Amino acid sequence: MSALRESLGFLTSRLRQVGIFVALILIVLLFQVLTDGILLQPQNVTNLVVQNSYILILAIGMVMVIIAGHIDLSVGSIAGFIGAVSGVMIVHWGWAWWIAIPACLLVGALVGAWQGYWIAYVGIPAFIVTLAGMLIFRGLTLITLKNQQITPFPAELRALGGGFLPDISGGNSVLEWLTVILGVGGTAAILFQAIKERRIRRRFNLENEPMAWFAIKTGFIALLMLAITFLLASYRGTPIVLIVLAVLVIVYSALMNNSIFGRHTYAIGGNLHAAELSGIKTKAVTFRLFVNMGVLAALAGLVFTARLNSAQPAGGTGFELDSIAAAFIGGAAVQGGIGTVAGAMVGGLIMGVLNNGMSILGLGTDYQQLIKGLVLLLAVGFDIFNKNRSSGGGSGIGKRFKLKTTPPAGTETKEPAADRPVAVPAGSQQAVRNP
Amino acid sequence: MNVPILQMRGITKTFPGVKALQDVTLDVNRGEVHAICGENGAGKSTLMKVLSGVYAHNTFEGDILFENEPCDFSSISDSEKRGIVIIHQELALSPYLSIAENIYLGNEQARNGWVDWRKTNLEAAKLLARVGLSENPVTPIQHISVGKQQLVEIAKALSKEVKLLILDEPTAALNDEDSDHLLDLILHLKGQGVTSIIISHKLNEIRKVADAVTIIRDGKSIETLRLDQGQITQERIIRGMVGRDLESLYPDRTPSIGEEVLRIEDWTVQHPQDHTRTVVHNASLNVRKGEVVGLAGLMGAGRTELAMSIFGRTYGRAVSGKVFKYGKEINTATVSDAIRHGIAYATEDRKHYGLNLIEDIKRNISMAALHKLAKRGWVDKNEETTVANRYRKSMNIKAPSVAAITGKLSGGNQQKVVLSKWMFSDPDVLILDEPTRGIDVGAKFEIYTIIAELAAEGKAVIVISSELPELLGICDRIYTLSAGHVTGEVPIAEASQETLMHFMTQEKE
Numbered sequence: 001m002s003a004l005r006e007s008l009g010f011l012t013s014r015l016r017q018v019g020i021f022v023a024l025i026l027i028v029l030l031f032q033v034l035t036d037g038i039l040l041q042p043q044n045v046t047n048l049v050v051q052n053s054y055i056l057i058l059a060i061g062m063v064m065v066i067i068a069g070h071i072d073l074s075v076g077s078i079a080g081f082i083g084a085v086s087g088v089m090i091v092h093w094g095w096a097w098w099i100a101i102p103a104c105l106l107v108g109a110l111v112g113a114w115q116g117y118w119i120a121y122v123g124i125p126a127f128i129v130t131l132a133g134m135l136i137f138r139g140l141t142l143i144t145l146k147n148q149q150i151t152p153f154p155a156e157l158r159a160l161g162g163g164f165l166p167d168i169s170g171g172n173s174v175l176e177w178l179t180v181i182l183g184v185g186g187t188a189a190i191l192f193q194a195i196k197e198r199r200i201r202r203r204f205n206l207e208n209e210p211m212a213w214f215a216i217k218t219g220f221i222a223l224l225m226l227a228i229t230f231l232l233a234s235y236r237g238t239p240i241v242l243i244v245l246a247v248l249v250i251v252y253s254a255l256m257n258n259s260i261f262g263r264h265t266y267a268i269g270g271n272l273h274a275a276e277l278s279g280i281k282t283k284a285v286t287f288r289l290f291v292n293m294g295v296l297a298a299l300a301g302l303v304f305t306a307r308l309n310s311a312q313p314a315g316g317t318g319f320e321l322d323s324i325a326a327a328f329i330g331g332a333a334v335q336g337g338i339g340t341v342a343g344a345m346v347g348g349l350i351m352g353v354l355n356n357g358m359s360i361l362g363l364g365t366d367y368q369q370l371i372k373g374l375v376l377l378l379a380v381g382f383d384i385f386n387k388n389r390s391s392g393g394g395s396g397i398g399k400r401f402k403l404k405t406t407p408p409a410g411t412e413t414k415e416p417a418a419d420r421p422v423a424v425p426a427g428s429q430q431a432v433r434n435p
Numbered sequence: 436m437n438v439p440i441l442q443m444r445g446i447t448k449t450f451p452g453v454k455a456l457q458d459v460t461l462d463v464n465r466g467e468v469h470a471i472c473g474e475n476g477a478g479k480s481t482l483m484k485v486l487s488g489v490y491a492h493n494t495f496e497g498d499i500l501f502e503n504e505p506c507d508f509s510s511i512s513d514s515e516k517r518g519i520v521i522i523h524q525e526l527a528l529s530p531y532l533s534i535a536e537n538i539y540l541g542n543e544q545a546r547n548g549w550v551d552w553r554k555t556n557l558e559a560a561k562l563l564a565r566v567g568l569s570e571n572p573v574t575p576i577q578h579i580s581v582g583k584q585q586l587v588e589i590a591k592a593l594s595k596e597v598k599l600l601i602l603d604e605p606t607a608a609l610n611d612e613d614s615d616h617l618l619d620l621i622l623h624l625k626g627q628g629v630t631s632i633i634i635s636h637k638l639n640e641i642r643k644v645a646d647a648v649t650i651i652r653d654g655k656s657i658e659t660l661r662l663d664q665g666q667i668t669q670e671r672i673i674r675g676m677v678g679r680d681l682e683s684l685y686p687d688r689t690p691s692i693g694e695e696v697l698r699i700e701d702w703t704v705q706h707p708q709d710h711t712r713t714v715v716h717n718a719s720l721n722v723r724k725g726e727v728v729g730l731a732g733l734m735g736a737g738r739t740e741l742a743m744s745i746f747g748r749t750y751g752r753a754v755s756g757k758v759f760k761y762g763k764e765i766n767t768a769t770v771s772d773a774i775r776h777g778i779a780y781a782t783e784d785r786k787h788y789g790l791n792l793i794e795d796i797k798r799n800i801s802m803a804a805l806h807k808l809a810k811r812g813w814v815d816k817n818e819e820t821t822v823a824n825r826y827r828k829s830m831n832i833k834a835p836s837v838a839a840i841t842g843k844l845s846g847g848n849q850q851k852v853v854l855s856k857w858m859f860s861d862p863d864v865l866i867l868d869e870p871t872r873g874i875d876v877g878a879k880f881e882i883y884t885i886i887a888e889l890a891a892e893g894k895a896v897i898v899i900s901s902e903l904p905e906l907l908g909i910c911d912r913i914y915t916l917s918a919g920h921v922t923g924e925v926p927i928a929e930a931s932q933e934t935l936m937h938f939m940t941q942e943k944e
Contacts, residue, residue, distance in 0.1 A: 204837075208836075258814050260806065260812050263814060266794065271790065277747075279769075279771040280802070337791065337794070
């Protein structure tokens with residue numbers, strides 16, 4: 001009984017995290033029913049991954065920028081611009097893909113450095129700089145393309161958008177075995193990592209997650225991965241872009257959690273002044289975040305161009321809004337300091353399933369936009385509502401914490417007073433010095 | 436002659452856990468300038484907020500009689516209707532609106548909902564003439580100096596037909612010339628029948644304008660001194676302000692003081708926006724190994740500004756002067772430079788400048804020295820937790836675990852997290868700015884003990900505090916600051932509240 005209450009208490013304290021998972025499941029189930037099972041057919045799941053890959057790549061960089069308390073409105077235009085640049089390099093100049101791809105990423109880094117300079121060192125708000133960037137790089141896209149699309153691209157580059165890992169079973173098997181190996185291996189690695197981290201948390205007495213919830217959560221994630229593996233394996237195998245995305249998610253999650261750079265990003269977003277007064281070089285961190293965003297936007301542009309097999313004047317339009325929405329639905333805070341790469345991925349998947357499901361149902365972009373807008377509003381509204389409840393007091397959740405703004409009378413005095421004699425560290429005689 | 440205009444009787448105001456005002460009495464006569472004196476945090480501003488209706492009449496006990504009629508104010512607009520206008524220390528002006536618009540903000544000169552600009556500007560010009568300000572009423576507020584903005588605030592008060600004008604530290608942000616002008620204006624308005632209450636720390640100002648002085652100490656009204664009875668003297672006011680019983684306890688320590696660690700020479704800092712003001716003038720001071728040095732000064736004396744300008748120029752502009760560590764000149768132009776040279780500054784405002792309140796204890800503790808926990812840019816989280824647990828134990832931080840969010844801790848525990856953060860950066864010099872502000876007595880003792888231990892370990896500690904008994908209780912030597920000047924250096928054996936207060940209120944030219 002008490003274990004149950006403990007679990008419930010934990011769930012309410014993590015309402016947001018639980019909520020977003022439940023929302024994803026509900027949305028998937030809803031469209032699975034509405035589309036008569038088309039949503040989860042192997043071919044459609046493969047489509048879903050490939051279609052959303054560039055939004056998810058952008059969402060990684062976007063959530064980092066948002067954690068630092070900024071925003072980037074220019075990523076769609078940058079993606080379009082890099083698509084155009086890649087068209088000129090590969091199709092017009094005939095560069096090999098292995099030269100063109102690093103060159104495009106470098107151009108992306110330069111674009112990011114340009115914006116980062118204005119934001120970090122000149123001090124213009126990111127909203128303005130990237131709004132300008134949205135116009136500047138769309139303009140440059142049109143100029144580069146001379147208002148005409150560039151096509152076709154060689155097969156090596158197209159593989160980045162629509163290619164699959166080779167079929168090692170020679171096309172005779174029902175399941176694609178390389179995918180199965182990767183999927184099962186990846187699932188095992190995730191289980192292993194989760195258990196290891198829980199062990200460490202327990203060792204340091206930091207664990208507050210009930211065993212039942214841990215088991216359900218980890219088990220669910222493992223099942224989800226195996227299901228996706230099965231679906232992919234029964235169609236054409238692992239899309240190359242999924243491998244790229246998986247590597248990015250792993251690397252960037254680690255970067256944000258465990259690197260000095262990532263931790264400084266959270267510190268800047270949480271309290272800029274405190275970060276500055278702690279010796280963090282806030283400008284350099286901000287600059288690097290935008291360089292990184294430029295590189296990821298370039299990668300997204302390449303993937304998008306490769307998938308369409310054409311660099312288009314309007315390429316990337318609206319990507320910024322989808323990736324921003326993904327970050328916020330995934331739990332990032334508008335004020336900065338809060339958010340995770342994994343959360344942004346789930347947020348991006350929610351947007352993706354909505355897009356895909358509504359397209360299957362034949363809803364026009366009019367209704368699609370309406371519904372996506374409402375989902376974004378509800379997700380962030382739920383966040384704010386939740387936060388007000390936990391700090392405003394009155395509700396059960398509020399009572400579980402000491403209130404932040406107005407501590408109840410006596411909390412400050414009681415607690416230390418209770419064991420004041422113990423409070424005197426060793427070595428100091430508790431004598432009184434009366435000046 | 437002595438007709439009372441305002442009588443406040445038995446005012447008691449309680450905040451959760453704190454009695455801010457206790458049975459306060461205040462009598463102000465018609466047509467006088469009445470000063471209110473007291474240390475920082477004595478309750479002066481709270482009393483004025485009670486009077487002006489910022490705190491509604493049902494949130495405190497006691498009676499207010501204004502012109503012999505009881506007052507039940509629920510908001511500022513209620514008190515303004517009766518002719519009581521308060522001008523806060525931070526001016527409430529909108530920078531992009533014109534002088535005239537600011538004067539009539541919330542009280543627009545309008546006909547049928549449309550602003551009558553002709554009338555607005557004409558009336559504003561008349562009011563400006565009354566306060567002796569020769570500016571065009573259509574000039575945006577941000578284009579005139581802070582001193583003139585203060586006069587606009589008074590013009591705004593006059594537009595509301597003020598009978599009782601309350602000024603909360605009106606000269607704290609002004610240079611000497613503007614201060615003199617403002618004080619003359621207060622005397623001029625007194626001639627026109629406006630009664631004023633002025634809150635001020637500056638005793639020379641009080642001697643210049645005040646007909647009566649009421650002293651507030653620890654939320655209680657101590658006494659009212661009257662000029663016509665010859666009671667307003669500096670010594671008398673100081674005695675009233677500091678003469679409280681010592682209740683707090685301080686840990687015993689035998690200082691063992693070594694060589695000089697840090698020396699500041701000719702340190703001068705200008706105000707970041709107002710270039711006519713010099714906030715710190717040619718300050719020189721030093722601190723030695725194992726020594727606890729106090730910096731005493733009233734509000735606006737420049738203590739925090741001095742400390743922050745040393746710590747990576749985080750305050751002020753045109754900073755000049757030299758910093759020496761172990762006799763060698765060092766450069767502390769950025770925070771990371773300062774930290775690298777072994778200087779740490781724990782801020783007086785831990786919520787805004789000290790902690791990331793949405794993060795947990797361990798990440799706050801590691802924030803200033805993350806590189807110590809990292810190899811090639813990657814943080815060892817196990818080591819971080821171990822370090823945080825060590826400080827949780829040694830500093831007695833009360834929290835369920837080091838994963839607890841700092842925003843949910845009590846003030847004392849938050850302060851211990853801030854101190855842990857700086858101790859982990861392993862400094863040689865710690866500058867602690869108001870280390871016990873907003874902390875209850877029990878936790879204060881713990882903080883004092885930590886300071887004593889730091890000194891015993893051989894750190895050089897500088898403590899900035901508004902509480903003189905605290906400085907007397909923990910320091911080995913105390914510098915006093917007044918209006919940006921170091922006005923005194925007092926060894927603990929010769930220090931008393933009276934001597935310190937004497938130096939703290941001394942004008943140096």
